[in-house]
Amino acid sequence: MIGRNVQIEYRYNPGGSADLYRRYAEELVAMAPDALLASGAAAYPMQQATRTVPIVFANVVDPVGAGLVASLARPGGNVTGFMTVEYGMSGKWLGLLKQIAPNVARAAILRDPTNPVSIGQLAAIQAVAPSLQVELSPLNVRAPAADIERAVSTFARASNGGLIVVVGAQGAAHRELIVTLAARHRLPAVYPYRYFVTSGGLMSFGPDEVDQYRRAAGYIDRTLKGEKPSDLPVQSPTRFETVINLTTAKALGLTIPETLLATADEVIQ
Numbered sequence: 001m002i003g004r005n006v007q008i009e010y011r012y013n014p015g016g017s018a019d020l021y022r023r024y025a026e027e028l029v030a031m032a033p034d035a036l037l038a039s040g041a042a043a044y045p046m047q048q049a050t051r052t053v054p055i056v057f058a059n060v061v062d063p064v065g066a067g068l069v070a071s072l073a074r075p076g077g078n079v080t081g082f083m084t085v086e087y088g089m090s091g092k093w094l095g096l097l098k099q100i101a102p103n104v105a106r107a108a109i110l111r112d113p114t115n116p117v118s119i120g121q122l123a124a125i126q127a128v129a130p131s132l133q134v135e136l137s138p139l140n141v142r143a144p145a146a147d148i149e150r151a152v153s154t155f156a157r158a159s160n161g162g163l164i165v166v167v168g169a170q171g172a173a174h175r176e177l178i179v180t181l182a183a184r185h186r187l188p189a190v191y192p193y194r195y196f197v198t199s200g201g202l203m204s205f206g207p208d209e210v211d212q213y214r215r216a217a218g219y220i221d222r223t224l225k226g227e228k229p230s231d232l233p234v235q236s237p238t239r240f241e242t243v244i245n246l247t248t249a250k251a252l253g254l255t256i257p258e259t260l261l262a263t264a265d266e267v268i269q
Helices: 018-030 040-049 087-100 117-132 145-155 169-173 175-184 194-198 209-224 246-251 258-263
Strands: 036-039 055-060 079-083 106-111 135-140 161-165 189-191 203-207 240-245 266-268
Touching (some): 087 203, 145 175, 169 175, 203 209, 240 258
Parallel strands (some): 161 189
């Protein structure tokens, strides 16, 4: 029970600062914990901070490519966990954008070029773009809000544009700004997570984040009982959710297809 035989320490890095992730990882490892839970980009500095304490991650895109684990089936080492998305799924964002806004002929892909996982996400979107007759414009921006505003505003000067925000700490940290820019420039946009839509974004498609952490808690429990991360396979998402904001759609003059509404997991009025 928490407070009796379980003590939980946590750190929060809303801006996605790499330096802060490293500092927090060192602080937590210095406490000699029995297990560590890392979310997203926090997993990498956590692994660098310790090769012995069991680490369970959630919301990581490509743990093999990033060097967190040797393979999905046999992670090896002290790290295992739950992938947030497979690269192939990234192409669905563009398909949904065309479905919800058929006139879109140009799509900006908002990404952080320093994040290696954005390369795979962009490649998956590029693979489906020709069949959908959409011209892609990668917007390579880093953390400063001014960079994001400048890039989106420049892209929006031409007509028939849409926006896709890929998975990454910068997008999450600046979601309010990105949603505001999409509304200001009347850009239909598809996002990777529900919280973009609850902040006023048009539509999201991605894994159920709550389910990710629920399953990660199960792995933490197993490591505390003696199982090794190297014996626990990395798992892919099993639950995905589509969320649509009808108020935003109306403001953009879009009519959401009934077939899409019928299959959505949540429709925000």
